[in-house]
Amino acid sequence: MRIAVIIALFVPFAYFGLKDNAFHFRGRKVSLTEHVLHLGIGVTQAMILVQAIKGNFVLMFVALGLLAVSGSADEYVFHRDLPPEESDLHAKQHFALFVFVVGAIIVTYMERHAWQAPALT
Numbered sequence: 001m002r003i004a005v006i007i008a009l010f011v012p013f014a015y016f017g018l019k020d021n022a023f024h025f026r027g028r029k030v031s032l033t034e035h036v037l038h039l040g041i042g043v044t045q046a047m048i049l050v051q052a053i054k055g056n057f058v059l060m061f062v063a064l065g066l067l068a069v070s071g072s073a074d075e076y077v078f079h080r081d082l083p084p085e086e087s088d089l090h091a092k093q094h095f096a097l098f099v100f101v102v103g104a105i106i107v108t109y110m111e112r113h114a115w116q117a118p119a120l121t
Contacts, residue, residue, distance in 0.1 A: 002111040006052050009103040013096035017045065020089040028086055034078045040070045052104040055112075064101065 021038065024030045030038075044067040051060035082090070110117070 002055075002107050003053050005107045006049075006100075006104050009100045009107075010049050010052075013045075013093060013100050016089055016093040016096055017042075020086065020093060023086055023089060028083055030078065034074070037070060037074050037078070041067065041074060044070060048101075052100075052108075055108045057105065057108070060101075060104075 024035070024038070044063050047063035048060055048067065051057070051063055079090075
């Protein structure tokens, strides 16, 4: 059940990522260099998903660190004066990633503790 929930949590992030990628072919055309950087970002995103499914949060956070570095390079170098549609997609992606990471941590914690919530006292 945990894996199904984690995959379901990843779907909105993947959806907005694919929509953003499609925008790079029909909206703002990007350079080969930016496409290569996006490939690296996609690889780190796949690493995040795989490690979340495995429940290995050390490697998941390493992959998140790599995503932060590659994503920051993309934002700093290539994302000047973005069209509003692309900026909106990025905001939705970032929020979906946050929901995914927090959700994966919670679901894995719950599974490891027999689906019992921690006591509040």
